[in-house]
Amino acid sequence: MVLAELGGKLRDTLRKLHSSSQQGNVTSQILDDILSEITRALIESDVNVKLVMQLRDNVKEKVQDLIQDDDNDNDDDNDNNKGPSRSQAHLSKTVQRAVVDELVGLLSPGQNKGYTMRKGKSNVILFVGLQGAGKTTTIAKFANYYQRRGWKTAMVCADTFRAGAFDQLKQNATKLRVPFYGSYSEADPVIIAEDGVNQFIKDRYEVIIVDTSGRHKQESALFEEMQEISAAVQPHNTILVMDATQGQAVYDQALAFHNAVSVGSVIVTKLDGHAKGGGALSAVSATESPILFTGSGEHFDDLDPFHAQSFVSKLLGFGDVRGLMEAMKGVGGDAKAQEELVEKMAKGEFTLRMMYTQFEKVMSMGSLGKLAGMMP
Structure with a gap:
């Protein structure tokens, strides 16, 4: 897996956040610690420091309103006994979504969508x-x-x-x-x-x-x-x-x-x-x-x-459902040929050549490890 070490560190950090969120004790300090771990993981993978700090600030700004601050909670003992608040229950997903959005933005800068290849033309x-x-x-x-x-x-x-x-x-x-x-x-x-x-x-x-x-x-x-x-x-x-x-x-x-x-x-x-x-x-x-x-x-x-x-x-x-669907779509082939194959199999006809063709299509999807990496 590309950048497997970075992915492992980010997953571990988000897992810690999810655990704290379920206990209902995510504070500004805990969020800062989580973001510091994410920041450290990105910098260790040689991501530009300026871009990493910008990512950290953007994530914190998006989730700041959902933070349950200890000082405010101490003013109301009854609230402390109610367990995780509604905002706390959604905090983990919100941070996770914010991190994903910022990483996607980091890897797709600008409004340039790139050149689209034209079939039938040079x-x-x-x-x-x-x-x-x-x-x-x-x-x-x-x-x-x-x-x-x-x-x-x-x-x-x-x-x-x-x-x-x-x-x-x-x-x-x-x-x-x-x-x-x-x-x-x-x-x-x-x-x-x-x-x-x-x-x-x-x-x-x-x-x-x-x-x-x-x-x-x-x-x-x-x-x-x-x-x-x-x-x-x-x-x-x-x-x-x-x-x-x-x-x-x-x-x-x-x-x-x-x-x-x-x-x-x-x-x-x-x-x-x-x-x-x-x-x-x-x-x-x-x-x-x-x-x-x-x-x-x-x-x-x-x-x-x-x-x-x-x-x-x-x-x-989280896997890559989009990539998996595209890989499966790419081996689908001609719809008419698939219908003919189904009809033949329904009649009990299945030759070695037909089996070879199906194996070829499966192999064209890539290695088993690559396909496994696409699954959530």
Whole structure:
């Protein structure tokens, strides 16, 4: 589970609050202690301190009216003997809801809803990011994701800076059976990107992915090159690939990329269990762009669509009913074919081929561990 340690600490803290709420003795001091534990857990996961303190203040403001203060209670002994008040009974749920809302807000900054892919039309997607962020591997995962859903996908390698970049993209494209474009002789990445994109647009490909060189904000020449590539291919969406292992250090880099090419979406890689993942997630606020996917493995299928509500829900142990329903919906297939299958089974017909088809659909939903994590 991504950020499992953070999720465990948050669940333990909310459990303590629920226990105090049932006893009817939640005071301002106890609420402060609970919020301090939540704050500490977030900071230990490398979430930006300023954002954490803002989250704490917002949660406290939302639940302040429900707090049963000891000083006020001592003025009326009869009230003390009545047990948990009505507001106390709802306090745990109110705090829990406030924490969820603030975490969701933290992971989905700004009003930018992101680019919506258009079926049947060419969508040019430009990938940018730091060296070593896993950009080329993420491009292969991205291509695999859309190809498996019936989109005509192609890749363009405009990374002429890193040795072996074209070979890596070529190998990934061959494994996925995705068309690719690149050159061993042409040294200008702008020309490669423009020619490749124009060729695939002409061939009516729907998802055209452009790989670029990894670069650092202090490498002004490479940043200018990135801007030239963006101007040449006119991407519909520019995706910044962020490395979760860099934590809060990636914030300044994300801001520099956003200022240079107007980042439209973000993909966070290497999130599988890393303690600093919270820093990378909170650094998304620098781009004011939504997180599109999260990467948590080396295989082509290890790319998960990101929904802030679902992510926070799984983090706090509430499961992900939305994700589970989408996974089940995705394997439903043709309704007519399902009806025919039911009719055949009703007549006692069930062949090995039919069983194999059903197993394939179940396997396409993902690993058993992944599905179990979606259940409340």
